[in-house]
Each structure stands twice: as structure tokens, then as C-alpha cells.
Amino acid sequence: MIKVGIAGASGYTGLELIRLLVNHPEVELTVLTSETYKGKSVADVFPSLNGIIDIELQPFDSETLKACDVVFLALPHTTAMDKLPQLIESDCKVIDLSADYRLQDADAYPEWYSLTHTHPELLSKIVYGLPELHREKIKGAQAVANPGCYPTSVILALAPLMKTDWVNLDSIISDSKSGVSGAGRKPSMASQFSEANEGVSPYGLAGHRHTPEMEQELSGLAGNPIKISFSPHLIPMSRGMLSTVYIDLKKKLSDDDLIEHYQKFYNDEFFVRVLSKDRFANTHSVAGSNFCDIGIKVDTRVDRLVITSALDNLVKGASGQAIQNMNIMLGFEEKISLQSPAIFP
């Protein structure tokens, strides 16, 4: 049994880590932190955990957390930036769910996050934790930057094309739709029920912070700098994320050609499912699970490829992928505690 700590256990990704880890046979949850609810039992904050786990939430303390074998940082963006370095002074492995160490170019932080990174020297040492692309590096990493939900859905949708000469890499657009839990648990006007229900709201068009993360990984695959259009939308559902990705084809290719190519590319990947012909990815098929479903459709009238990519923003888009990374880093079977199918309806 390994000792696991979760910093930020009273947010949605924190709760999702707990939900998935309580039945992990190799894991013992030993430290849960929360500034807001310190002193309370986690089951008082989340009554779903009654009878299942009863640990007192405590304030963040790096010394306490260092005694864990693995620590998940499920903290707000910018909060993790100075806490991660404290933890990795010890042998403790760290999986950071924030954006603080995802970008390897320190200059991107002032541009996209309006801040100066306080530990630029660490950026190149911390592995971008998308297992389907970087599994070998993750195996040996002490710290992993867990990808964002939008980037996971978009990068997995496009990765198989990046080294081909089939597509126009200047033409990439991702029109993405997210459930409201992606905004986190802190009350805000935009995520009030009556503001989000019964409507669809675009936001952050032409400037969302997840853009450079996608471009970093796609550029790395292609071997050339790539710029994309990324348009997030808020959808009235609690969980789930769909990216509809558009890219112009440079040659005539059929659905079958592309599906075969994608299936080969993801042949060994349990968590990426390439759908059969004329099937489109749908969040219902992945909600609650660690799967990312990818659908392929060629619009032959205009020589454009339309890729649909669906995942659960809290699982494959956050806590599930973090556990997948933990399993890889510690040499466990990668699927442990992540094998449940989606919950539907």
C-alpha cells in the first residue's frame, strides 16, 4: 500500500480523486487538505463519502504531505506554483492538476496567464502527463503536470494526423463544449444554476488559456509551430466535454482510411476508443469513465475532416488521468481503479 495525499480535497477534482481512489487496492489515502473546510471530516463536506472514508481535512502543510509516497495537487491555478517545488525536495512523487507546470516555455506564462513564473528552471523537468503521448517519460518522472481537460480532448483528436502530410496544419479549429463542473467548485455568477441552465454560452473565444497548451503538444508532434483556433462553450450539464475539431484535407481520403489510421495509432491504448464509421463521439458514452472517444467523419463536399472527441472533464480530463499517471509512475497496472464503463443515463 502506498500513502497518498490530496491537496485541495474539497474541490471537484479532489472529490473525484477520492471517489476513484477509495477502491484502488494499492492505495491508502492518508492526507487530505482543504483551507476552507479544515477541521471537518471530508464526509461532512461530501456526504456521498459517508460510511466510506472518514478523514479530517487539514490545512496544506508541505512537511505532512512529504510523508506521502504520492501527492496530488488539486489546487487552483497559481497556487501550486510554489508548493510543488517544496514537495519534490523529498522523494515524494507529485501530480499537479493545475496549469502551473504544463507550459514548457516560461515566456508563455506572462502572455497567457498574466504572471511571471516563479520556478522557470523546473518547467523542463516536469513531464506533461498525457500517457498516450509521453508514457515513457512519465514512468521515470518525479513530477507530472496533468493536462487540462480541453487540451486532452483536442490533442488526442489530432495526434494521429500530426506526422502525416494529409492535412493543412494551418486550418485547425476546435469548437469545444464543456459541462459546468469544469469551472470548479468556487461560486461564481457564470456558474450559477440559473445563469448556466437552459442556455449555451461561448467564452474566451480567440484567447482561452488552454490554447498554448494544445499548441505546445501539437507543435511537438508535428515538428513545426502550429497555431489553432480554439472556442470553448459552456453547456448546461454537470460533466462532460466534446470537442468538434475541423481540419482541411490536402488529399482525398475516406472515412475508412482515416478510421483505420486512427485505430492503428491507438491500438494499444485502452482509454482511447476510435469509433466505427458514421459514429460520432458523445459525452454520454464516457461520463464517469476514463475513456476518450474519437469519431471520424470526412466532409467530402469540402475536403474537410470533422473529428469529434468526447471525455469526462473530471476523469480523463483531470482526476482519472492523474490516477493513470500515478499508476504509470509507480509501476502499477495502468487501468487499476479506472475500468468502470460510463454511467448512463
Place this chain on the structure above:
Amino acid sequence: MIKVGIAGASGYTGLELIRLLVNHPEVELTVLTSETYKGKSVADVFPSLNGIIDIELQPFDSETLKACDVVFLALPHTTAMDKLPQLIESDCKVIDLSADYRLQDADAYPEWYSLTHTHPELLSKIVYGLPELHREKIKGAQAVANPGCYPTSVILALAPLMKTDWVNLDSIISDSKSGVSGAGRKPSMASQFSEANEGVSPYGLAGHRHTPEMEQELSGLAGNPIKISFSPHLIPMSRGMLSTVYIDLKKKLSDDDLIEHYQKFYNDEFFVRVLSKDRFANTHSVAGSNFCDIGIKVDTRVDRLVITSALDNLVKGASGQAIQNMNIMLGFEEKISLQSPAIFP
């Protein structure tokens, strides 16, 4: 007072016509038809109408309807095709909410609707009822084909650009999101609550029937054949539609340039609202109303324009626009019974 009939009064667009017309000062509803509920009072079918209107639903009968000054056909697609010709033998004006007379090219019906049009000779005589583009023709028309909800949102989003040389007309993509009422009132698996709730479902990618309708109007404006990519998605809300439209810019243009151009283009249009800078269209602002809101954003990093266009699929996307057409055809003030702001939340 003019006499108005509604064929198909027990569907959602039928009900929406009633809701908007009961307070129209120039209109008397005289005939309501429904095959499913014939013999019942419309207020028994829709208890929201209790105390407001009490008319018995009767089966469709063209002789009865001809006695009306105006008939709205709120019938399923293909059902209106043979009924409209019967009605226009009289002086009765007809507004057809189905797709049966929207396409002027008879050959498009076999290709997109898998049927042969039974009255191809009428196609050129029936006006495509988008008032912002064809108001003068609508004024003199006996029959109008009321536009689809998706086409209304996409055509209004793009119309101001079609005669410019600012954009690459081969690059148009509309990623559209619709509430479930767009699928009509007949029970189906896809529109069951548990199938549609808490998920987002793309459908009809690269082949949806509303595509040729958009292309017909955009081509007409541009003076050249235009093909677009159109991707509809089902969203868990009852009403509302958002189209996020992408088009490549051929020259450097700012948000301000484009907003000014759009505002001039729609300067005299009450129902089209061009939003100010950095505002995106949102279905909450139009639900229950006849407005179409349009937001403009240039993605300067990639020289691409992102247009957001929001409307209520049952109002500006169907019954409200139909009443707008009626008002124009009969010489009433165009806004009558359509001036309510959206209902929010």
C-alpha cells in the same frame, strides 16, 4: 381582424404560433388543425392555454382553411408539399414552416431529402421568408417558405460578409448547437429526456439537410456557388440555438472594423442585434423572443473570424419569424406581437 388558421396546431411550432398570436391585435385565430388530437380543445392538449383560448382541433381540411386570410402550415416535412398548392388556389396567404418549399432547385430534394418534389413548378414562386434579406419580395408574396432555424442563424451571421472581398468563401464552417425542441414533439429515442439530458450529441455531420438551404442563400448573396461545413449538435436545453461560425480573413481587419460593418448592415433591422466588442452571442438573451444576436471576434493570431449567432429556434427560428412574415405580407407593423424581450432566467 384577419382570420388565421394553423395547420398542425398540436406541435411545438403550432403552440408557439398560438402563444404569440393570442395577443396580436389584428388577428383572430379561427381554425386549428391536428390529426392526433382532433375533437379535443386545444387547451386540453396544452393546459397553458386554459382560460386564454378554447378552440376545437379539427382534421386538416383545405376547404375550411381556405376561408382564412392567412394559414400557417406547421406540419412535418413532406406533409406540406401537397397541401400548400391546394390552399393557394384561393386568395388565402400561406406561410409554410416546413422545408418543402425552401429550396428553389428541384434537384436538391432527391439529393438531400431522398424524394422527388411533386410541385417543382411552384418552387420559384414561393419566396424564401427571411425578412432581413427578402423583405420586398415577401411583401407581395402569396406564399412564403419560412426558413429553418439553423439556416436563419447561419445566414444572418454571414450575410454582411458575402458581398465583401474580405473573407475566403471556401473556408466557412458553422458549428451549431440546438435545444431539443428543434426535433419536434413526436416522441423519439434521441429526444427522450434521459438520452438528451447531461450530454452533448453531434449528429448529421457532413450531411445535414439544412446545408443546401444555407448554401442557396449564401450563394445568392455572393453571386457564386458556396459550400460550407455544417455541424449540428444536440444540447440539453429545451429552447435556443447558437451557431459558432468560422471564416478565414483575407486581410487584416479588427473587431471594430467588422462590428461597424455589421451594425451598418443591420442598422434598420429591429430583430438583429449586433453586439458590442468582446461580447459573444448567448441563447439566454434571446430565448422566448424574436431576436437574433450576433457577436464578432477576430482571432488575430490566425486571421480567422469567429461569429456567434444566437436565436430561439421556436421564435426567430420558426414561429416568430413566420409571424414577422405575416405582418409584412399583410402590411402590419412588422414588430406586432413580437416585441417582448427574452425571458431570463
Place this chain on the structure above:
Amino acid sequence: MIKVGIAGASGYTGLELIRLLVNHPEVELTVLTSETYKGKSVADVFPSLNGIIDIELQPFDSETLKACDVVFLALPHTTAMDKLPQLIESDCKVIDLSADYRLQDADAYPEWYSLTHTHPELLSKIVYGLPELHREKIKGAQAVANPGCYPTSVILALAPLMKTDWVNLDSIISDSKSGVSGAGRKPSMASQFSEANEGVSPYGLAGHRHTPEMEQELSGLAGNPIKISFSPHLIPMSRGMLSTVYIDLKKKLSDDDLIEHYQKFYNDEFFVRVLSKDRFANTHSVAGSNFCDIGIKVDTRVDRLVITSALDNLVKGASGQAIQNMNIMLGFEEKISLQSPAIFP
């Protein structure tokens, strides 16, 4: 045209007042206040109002508001308590949507609201604005306390029984369900989308503040003190309220007997609709409208009456009823601007 001011115009009841009043032929909106958004146009706060009304929000100032003929106080509870007295020093008529002047017994405030009323001398002078019960008093009132949404639904459900000897007045239970907009527009954890969506949450059982308001009115009708059980529940919808009310019958009565009695009782009331046999009240039939629907069902196996009562919490439960009161106070036709049927779906 009368001059109307709204204090608290950036909340949901404030917006709903605006939505309903912009098309009121006798009303000119002249003053809108908001502390949070002062200096902004109301159409910037609520884009649904673009092109319809453009008034700058200003901070609350009693002198400015006194220049209005009517002022609606759509302020948080306790905020109106000291503002109402300032306004009624002038000739200005006031309709207070808060709970601050609803209870006529000053002692009830410490018990249920944990505060001492600052103007107990006014409590007996301000009329409880439920038109179906107190129309004559409202006509002559300078100030009206607009009823709460829950009390409106429960009192209208029970009023016809209070003077009969058919029921056991000790047995009243109201199990009520409300949409989330009832909690107001201020962000809170409980009204976050992800906390309220896909779940039903009882709250305030055996102690909700609306209880004494119901008991005051029911006791007044019965001529005896009445105590009830009131159980509110939060339901994942934006608008709408349903109360399912239980009361034991002391004699054998049929559905028909009771429906006839209710229909007589509400015979002259446009906004209360008593449903026919075997119909239950449903929020869909009233959403967006000022109607309250009441369904009657006798559970003959146990001699218990089950009354269902549905209204829109923001209309008949708040702003619509407030306008109904204004129409009465100013001698306008009571239905003006309140005649639209519900919006469905």
C-alpha cells in the same frame, strides 16, 4: 403614463419587472437602481434588454425614487425595512417584494428572521398584497407587501377550504418544490449549477421563514390559529414552483364536489385556474405567466385531499403579482401586461 422606479433592478425579480413592464401601455420606467452595477446600462447587465430599454443603473436614492408614482422594492430581505418608510413619506406608492412587511405580528420577526423590526408601527398599515384575498384593501393602499412565492402557492391552494367545516385544520402539510431562481441572483454554493443540477434537495424543513406568512393568512381566513408543516425542496429547473398540499377530510367528498366549490370560489379570478377532474397542476403550464393552476384530488382510500398548486415563482410568485397589485392600486385593468400564456416548452 405613470413614472415607475425599480429598486434592485439587477436581480431576477427586478429583471422580471422590467420584462413585464416594458410593454405596459400606461407605464414609463424612469429609475432603476443597483448598487452592484451602478453606472452601467441595464442592457449591459442583461443583454436580453438590448434594443428595448437603455437606462443607466444608479445607486438607491430615496429622493430620486420619490419622484416616481410607483416604486417596486426588489431588494434583499432586511434591506427594504428602512427604505420603505422613507418612500412613503411622499405620495409615492410602494410595492415591496421582500418579506420585510409581510408579517403583521412584530414578534414574528425575532422568532423567524432573527431580527427586531425597526418599524413595527407600520406593519398594520401595509396591506398583504394577495389580490385574490385582499383586493379591496389593495385598492386603497399606499404600500403593499407582495407575498412570497411559496405562500402564494399554498394560500391559494387552501383558501377555499378555510371557512368550510370539511377538513381537519390541524392536518395541513405542504410539500413544495421550487426552481433555483427563487434563491435570487447572488452567487452561493447551493445554487451553483453543479450543486443543484441532477438532484433534488430538501431544505429548511420544519423551520422555513415562509411558514408564518402562510399561517397568518390561513389563520385569518379560518378565524382560528392554524399551524402547518411546510417542506421546501430545490428542484433542478430555473423557474417554477409546485406545492403538493395534503389535508385530511372530515366528511366524504368527491373530486366533483370539491372542484365545483373551488371553481365557484375563484370564479371571478382570471389568474387562478381550477383544473378539471383528474388533472394535476404542472409548472409547465404556468412558466412565464401570472397564472396559478390548482388541481384537486381526493384520496378516497384514506379520506385525504391532495391539492396541487403551480405557479411561476418569478411571476405570480413575485414580479407579476407585484404588477397585478400596481394595476389594482392605480385603477388600471388588472390584467394589463400579464395576459401572456405560459411559454412551453
Place this chain on the structure above:
Amino acid sequence: MIKVGIAGASGYTGLELIRLLVNHPEVELTVLTSETYKGKSVADVFPSLNGIIDIELQPFDSETLKACDVVFLALPHTTAMDKLPQLIESDCKVIDLSADYRLQDADAYPEWYSLTHTHPELLSKIVYGLPELHREKIKGAQAVANPGCYPTSVILALAPLMKTDWVNLDSIISDSKSGVSGAGRKPSMASQFSEANEGVSPYGLAGHRHTPEMEQELSGLAGNPIKISFSPHLIPMSRGMLSTVYIDLKKKLSDDDLIEHYQKFYNDEFFVRVLSKDRFANTHSVAGSNFCDIGIKVDTRVDRLVITSALDNLVKGASGQAIQNMNIMLGFEEKISLQSPAIFP
């Protein structure tokens, strides 16, 4: 490994059985039947199962199913009535999720289900499968009638009181709220998204078929015939059920008294969680899990007890409880494959 068959695998309870059983270490799913989708892979019908299970759906055939060790009948009501007797001729154990064998009194079927039971002789032999009440009988049973979702929530809420003399047994009311999946997967008007969304609908008041099932079990516990009022409501959510149960107290009892009594009563029951003081049951805490949460509140002003009882209608209200029964019948640890906490949000 035991061989398990599911008859009716393409409905919601069928899918839920599969979701929970695929990770059951003692179970091999061998036969899945569906009349509608026969010949298709279950993963084509439910894409959530892609990569997890790939079994061809076949028509119901009792010979094939008899080869299983356990068969779940997840069939529509009345369909199971003649199929269960065929199966229990063999050694096969049967868990019937329909209502066909829940009532032990054959006369109740004509009264409540408008049909004559075809196998009245079996009614006394088939155990009512509520483990918290009938665990010992379930252990030895060949066939179990799995309780309905509403009855499970109501019976568990009231069971601890039935043998006390604290309450007035004539005063029981259950006001229950259910998510839409409870209506099954067959398309119907009432469960269309646009008909169920954004509204709350009472139905079946004073006559719902689950009433005699509750009364049978409550009467059995009390040793006297008990009649209750039961009012179901449809709520706009996919899963979840809340019963708010009212019962008059005959003596002064505090929240603490009652909570202590309930906690003792359910002390050994993992799946029933009695909440601490001033906590109310909430469907969010149980969705996706096999828990039933029970909250206790005394309304001291009126000497009435308000019990809130929450469960997931598809898990503890159907498929989860069915698996709990299977585990008991086969001597497995009762919690296997049912230990996951709720999924929230």
C-alpha cells in the same frame, strides 16, 4: 465464476446491471437478451460498453437462459409473469426486477394492475427482495421479486417506526420525487426532453401502482393493515429519487431520540445511512451508488415527523439492489461490486 444472464439487456435497468456486473469478480455475463436489438452487439446499442464487453443480444429463450446460474429479468411489467415460471423449473436462480411477483395477494393484481395473475400459486414462494428486511429468506430463495424504487425508498424510511407505538399509523404520507429514467427507455410523450425538462409534474396521485407494495411491507412490519397516501412527481433529472415522508407523532420525541433509534435499527446495514442531526437526504449523495440515505427531522410545532429518504432509482431502486440480492442468494460478500460512492457532481 458463475454464469449470469440478463433478460431485457437493452433497457436502463439492463444496462445498469451490466455496468455493475462487468467488474464483479465472481460473475461472467453469458447471455443478454433484447427483442428490439437482437443480433446486435450490446456495445453497439450502448457505446459506453465499447472495449469492455462485446456480447451479441439474442431474443429471449428460456432454454438458453436456464443454462445460467442466475438470471435477472429486467423486462417490462407483465412480461416477466409467464417467463419466470419457465426459468425456475431448472436450478437457475431468478431475480425479477418487474412488479409481477412483488404482491403476495393475488387479488391486488386486478385492483392495481388491471390484470389477473397467471401464476397465483407462486406468489407466496417468491421472496420480496428487500435485504434489510428479508435477508434470511433471500438467502434460501430460488426466486426473488426485486422491490420497486419508490417502495424501497418509502419502506426503508418507515421500517424502524412500524413496531413502535410512537406514531399514528393512519397518518402516513409519502411525497416522492423521481428522475425520468424511472419511466424506462421506451419513448413516450411524458418522458420527452422538452416535456420533462424545466418542470415538475405530479402523476398517479391517489392511485399509483406502487402503493400496495408499500402497504404490504409496512403492514407486515406493523402487524396491522396500513394505508398510506403516496404522491409521485416527475423531476427534471435523469437519476435519483427522494421521498419526503410525513407521519404524526403520538408522543414528544426529539431528533436525537429518533436518530439514535434509526441508527440502531440500521446499525449492521452498510447500504442504509442514517444522517446526523439537521441533515436532510439528498439525491446527489447517492447517485450512481447503492446507498439509501435517511434524514430525520421532527417538526415540533405540529408534532409531526418528516423523514427524507434518497436513493438512485436505477441502483438501490433496481439493479444495484438486484445484485445485492444475487450476492446474498449465492453466498457472496453482500457488498461486492456495489461499494463505489456516489458520483458527484
